[in-house]
Amino acid sequence: MRIDVLTLFPEMFAGPLEYSIIKRAREAGVVAINLVNFRDWARDKHHTVDDSPFGGGPGMVLKPEPVFETVEAVRATQEVKGPLVYLSPKGERLTQALARELAALPCLTVLCGRYEGLDQRVVDHLVDREVSVGDYVLSGGEPAAIVLLDAVVRLLPGALGDDQSTEEESFSDGLLEYPQYTRPAEFRGWKVPEVLLSGNHEVIRRWRSEMSVEETRKKRPDLLIGPKAEATHE
Numbered sequence: 001m002r003i004d005v006l007t008l009f010p011e012m013f014a015g016p017l018e019y020s021i022i023k024r025a026r027e028a029g030v031v032a033i034n035l036v037n038f039r040d041w042a043r044d045k046h047h048t049v050d051d052s053p054f055g056g057g058p059g060m061v062l063k064p065e066p067v068f069e070t071v072e073a074v075r076a077t078q079e080v081k082g083p084l085v086y087l088s089p090k091g092e093r094l095t096q097a098l099a100r101e102l103a104a105l106p107c108l109t110v111l112c113g114r115y116e117g118l119d120q121r122v123v124d125h126l127v128d129r130e131v132s133v134g135d136y137v138l139s140g141g142e143p144a145a146i147v148l149l150d151a152v153v154r155l156l157p158g159a160l161g162d163d164q165s166t167e168e169e170s171f172s173d174g175l176l177e178y179p180q181y182t183r184p185a186e187f188r189g190w191k192v193p194e195v196l197l198s199g200n201h202e203v204i205r206r207w208r209s210e211m212s213v214e215e216t217r218k219k220r221p222d223l224l225i226g227p228k229a230e231a232t233h234e
């Protein structure tokens with residue numbers, strides 16, 4: 001998969017892209033992540049990318065020209081075209097289902113806003129999807145893009161040592177994951193549930209399935225409401 005990230009702060013990605021799963025996926029050629037600073041496409045000598053809002057008000061708005069020109073230049077280098085996703089608090093919520101949908105694409109372009117956001121003409125005429133990481137406002141799209149990249153890259157075949165681990169975790173079947181334990185079997189008097197030491201795979205499978213529903217009921221009952229949840233647990 002190829003992911004182009006358009007940002008005014010490519011340096012912010014240095015740490016997150018250079019550790020653990022994303023690092024290994026990049027090194028293994030599972031994903032190629034290309035950071036592009038759209039300030040480089042600003043034509044004036046000060047490389048201006050923002051201006052004050054028409055109609056007045058606080059803050060600055062990202063100008064359309066550098067964003068359009070950057071996207072057009074990046075798209076010209078993409079062998080297969082993918083959607084342009086703008087990270088925005090106004091967008092559809094990032095979910096595991098959306099991460100899976102994006103991970104199935106061969107190519108994705110991700111746009112990070114800053115200041116008061118983008119000129120609306122970019123949203124109306126260039127952006128394919130607006131995606132939010134939650135109902136709160138960040139200072140810029142970069143932290144949100146890092147969340148999206150992480151959620152997508154770990155789903156790519158070959159990104160994790162064991163691809164099965166993304167099939168059994170929270171949200172993969174609409175539920176939260178069952179509790180996990182490791183050695184020691186007893187710690188400060190707290191014992192690991194006996195069933196996990198039984199070696200009986202079928203009993204363990206059933207216990208995990210029940211605990212998964214229990215965790216969801218306790219922590220995210222909203223996930224158990226609706227047709228999808230009913231279909232999964234009947």
Ligand SMILES: C[S@@+](CC[C@H](N)C(=O)[O-])C[C@H]1O[C@@H](n2cnc3c(N)ncnc32)[C@H](O)[C@@H]1O
Pocket residue numbers: 086087088089090111112113114115116117118131132133134135136137138139140141142144
């Ligand atoms: C300060 S915010 C702009 C907020 C905008 N003025 C508003 O009220 O909707 C600057 C940039 O951060 C990013 N951003 C902020 N909150 C976000 C969120 N919850 N999810 C995704 N991106 C977000 C967007 O790219 C946005 O253009």
